[in-house]
Amino acid sequence: MAVVETAKRFLASFDRPARILVAVSGGSDSKGLLLALNEAIEATKPTQFSLAACTVDHALRSESAEEARGVAAFCESLGVPHMIARWDGPKPRTGIQAAAREVRYALLADAAQRFEASSIVTGHTFDDQRETILMRTQRGEGPGAAGMADATLYDRRIWVLRPFLTVDRTAIRTFLTDRKVGWFDDPSNVNTGFERVRARAHLAFSPETGAGAWDARSRARSSVAAAALLERHVRVHSALVAEVSPSTAGQCRDIDWRRALLALTTVIGGRAHLPAAETVERLVAFLEQETPGRLTAGRVVFDRRSTGLYLYREARGIEDLILQAGQTGVWDGRFLVRNDGEGPLSLTVEGGRGPQHERLIAAGLPPGVAGRASLSAPRIVSRDVKNVASATIEPRIGLYDTFLPGFDRIMADRIAGLFGRERYLPPPVHDLLTEMER
Structure with missing residues (x-):
């Protein structure tokens, strides 16, 4: 069956034996993924792969605990x-789906560590891919807007893999029905207050809208x-100033150069997402x-x-960060800071x-650039006169440090190098970039 064959091809993409953590909610997609992987392992590589599973109970519905116990029994x-x-x-009153997503991946990553799993797999399907592309198109995201990657590095520590992105939900449900396996339907999937539900309804009404535009x-x-x-x-100088050679003048309409420049902008600005489309157009007009x-x-x-062109953080809207001894935090979205001292x-x-x-100045930057850029540079101040302040400060790449799509790994590694950081963890499977690097 196509579902199991997809699972077999996925296992064949690993470069070494592994334990895989399956995120199982109880819905058809994730239960189908778990069952297909289990069958594929038994049929082809029973000594090379093993599975573990985790169900995240978001505690948003009274039925969720019972559903989680049902998954445990399965x-x-x-x-x-x-x-x-x-x-x-407590749960936030607004942005609940985004908050739940952040918590879900954090809990899954912790579960993977507990099970000593090398990767996490989720049951995202071709249907989810179409919805994602539609939502990002409707938001008017700037250059580089894309569908979901089949591999995403989470929190710089574990890869989240999506082996079913080319499989539609109907095939998975047929597979489960043939195995006489049932599933839960989350009522939030019909709540039109959520963007994804509205996108799903739009696609049901306009089935010609697909993922063909995303390559x-x-x-x-x-x-x-x-x-x-x-x-x-x-x-990049001291993780504060990006110096762009004057030879790039006039290249701002080139999509690859725009993506590179916008990625730099996002990191310098301490943001997690690329600038909005209207900001991009204003910037392009200036550069032209x-x-x-x-x-x-x-x-x-x-x-x-x-x-040349110099990029640096504007010197306003920067809040102080207070850390107690041993604490870690993020300052201005740009730096990860750990208090190594004995006092705050x-x-x-x-x-x-x-x-x-x-x-x-010593790096040769124009005095005006050095002066303005240093206005937003970090400074450590002890809050305890009895202890000398001691901290480790590392540049943070908000664009990629939480979620790095696999198809952006080469660019992310280059940016990490510019900011004095090590390369990101490579994926455990052969991906598109692995092919290109050969």
């Missing part, structure tokens, strides 16, 4: 170790090209003028001079004319 019948991870505590291979090629442009034209001047967009100053400390702005300013 996993036990297959001989698959299973655990329930519950989202305890993962083209996105991967674009990421490779963008990485090469970054290597050729960009230097090719005359000296400054523009602020996405919390980033674009300072164009005869020597705060992260604030340098304010100019400090060590960071001197480093930027």
